[in-house]
Amino acid sequence: MGKIAEKFGKYVSDTVPKNPKKIRKLLGTAYSLNGFYIKHFPDKTLLPHQQYSWAACNDYMVQPFKHPENSALVNIFMPCELFHAIGMNFMFAEGLAGYLNGTHAEGVFIDAAEDYGVPKTFCSYHKAMIGAALTQVLPKLKLVVNTTLMCDANNLTFRAIAKEWDVPHITIDVPYGETDSNIKYVADQLRDFGKELEKITGRKIEDSKLKEAMEHEKRSMENLRKFYEILPEKSLINALTPEMFKLFLSHVMMGSKEADRYFEMLVKDTEDAPPRGNEIRLMWGQVMPNWQKPLRDIFNSSEKYHLLASSMNFDAIIDVDVDRPYETMAKRLIANMGGMRGTDRLKKILEMSKKLHADGVIYFNHWGCKKTSGISTLAKNMFEKNGLPTLILDGDGCDRRNVSDEQVKTRVQAFLEILEAAK
16 A cells, blocks of 8 residues: 555646646545545454544545535634534644645645745644645635644644635634633634624524534543543553544544544443553654554554553543533633643643553654644653653654654664563
């Protein structure tokens, strides 16, 4: 599959400048065929919840290519319960960039963004999405909406694309601090957004549909919390790509029937897993370069090295009030680790690492992510002071040209040898 993907990516890169609409159609078809294949011929090395996440997330990624007139562009932290309720699709930056990377085609879009004037030091996920929009491979969507949470690039990327497309752009401002006044401030913005969404689409957000979405979310949150209560005493085999897909389900897909089913399956698979054994248990800090072969070779379906969680998959676990949807969505934004001070974010990762009996932490410095790399030295000091060996791994979650597989392999293997010696 690797060689086929490389050839496909080269064809995409060569054709985009000449015929972007052809590539748009080709990618939509390729992702649709991929969805058919993974549904009917799932990877048998994966657990049921992992197989399901692959298919469910693929379906969500395909819809904006098929129905751009009924789709919005969002960032990963945007609460999408209103989209679920009104029956609207969405594309999000990190997901699109990940899929472009999966077809070995991210480079041509990143180059297009840099040619447009985006700095090389900008987040590669966002550059890939900007380039896809500028080249018209990503079709013009109905509107653009994002939050200010976590990523500095949000305030630039989404405004630029909305201007290029000449479509409505809405930003949800997320302040620091979980106070009643801040929750009201964000909830009021979300209510206003809901009214604007109704105007833009010409459809009404029905109370019953929104409540249904919140009920899905309530069960999902309860099961996500239950998963982290069970996992400390279980030996659950994981893989990089399913852990990355979990980000879709714990963020933009939260409130969907697919997320509801996924987290139920996750709990069952964890309950059925064998007791915690002598495996090396790893916590992953921040985004995950699931495409890198040396990392896949080490962690995918490994009985020896267990990837417990990406810290982004427990960044906002809250109690859901079905009868107060806007306040619940606001709280999910404000309570997110990404909006906390750096030391508080690291304390949350440390707390979960201890809870899950992690033997060590791999803290990933994604290219262009200042909020991550800016506290990496602090992370290493804090974790190791509390008995958790830590590897600070520089890399790129999206642009394969920015990393060396051999260097990553050498550094990770050396770190794992240290953990094995201490076991």
